[in-house]
Amino acid sequence: MHGPAHNPAHNPADPGALTRARAVAAAVVDPELPMLTLHDLGVLRDVALGDDGAVVAAITPTYSGCPAMAxxxxxxxxxxxxxxFADARVRVVLEPAWTTDWITPAGRAALADAGISPPGRAPRHAGPVPLRLGPPRRAVRCPRCGADDVEVTSEFGATACRALYRCGSCLEPFDHVKEI
Known part of the structure; x- marks a missing residue:
């Protein structure tokens, strides 16, 4: 007979089930930045067993309206x-809002290894967020040669969370993950 009651991976009485479920969820890759897992990106917030024995994974979008959430x-x-884990659910958690500060050190290294400049520290705001009409100042280094002689070529890259830069030293273009 098949089904959740006879599958040890889904048996809520199995003490290792939650550990396995967390490992499986942590290994899922981001669809827009496939060098990162959802864990390394910081969007995987929690994996727990619900009262009904279902695996419940909680994720937070990188920004409102992120098309990769589905x-x-x-x-x-x-x-x-x-x-x-036949009985699994995903729940979206909006608070607190995701920040690039949640990207793990391994995730930052994976971005750099893929030629994408990882974000610096996210800006902190108390009260209203000021409106700035020019591009924000960022501490960006070329992920290829390490130079800080870089210029923004577009605030909009392949995804809304990336900007395009060009290195003044090696002349290579590269993406930068924006600080949020």
Whole structure:
């Protein structure tokens, strides 16, 4: 007989089930930055067992309206189901809002290894956020040669969370993950 009651990966009485579910969810890659897992990107907030024994993964969007959220949810569910967790859900957590400060050190290294400049510290604001009409000042280094002689060529890259830069030393273009 098949089903959740006979599948040790889904048995809520199995003490290792939650550990396995967390490992499966943590290994799911981001659809827009596939060198990062959802864990390394910092969008995977929690994996728990619900009162009904279901695996519940919590994710936070990188920004409001992020088009990758549906794919992240679908990929999480697919991987959890493939690992034997037939009863799995994904819940979206909006508070606190995601910040690039949640990207792990391993995630930052993976970005740089892929030729993408990782973000610096996210700006902190108390009260209203000031409106600035020019590009923000960022401490950006070329991920290829390490030079800080860089210029922004576009505030908008392949995704809304990236800006395009060009290195003045090696002349190579590169993406930079914007600080949020």
């Amino acid at each position: 794919t992240m949810r679908d990929d999480l569910l697919h991987e959890l189901h493939a690992a034997g």
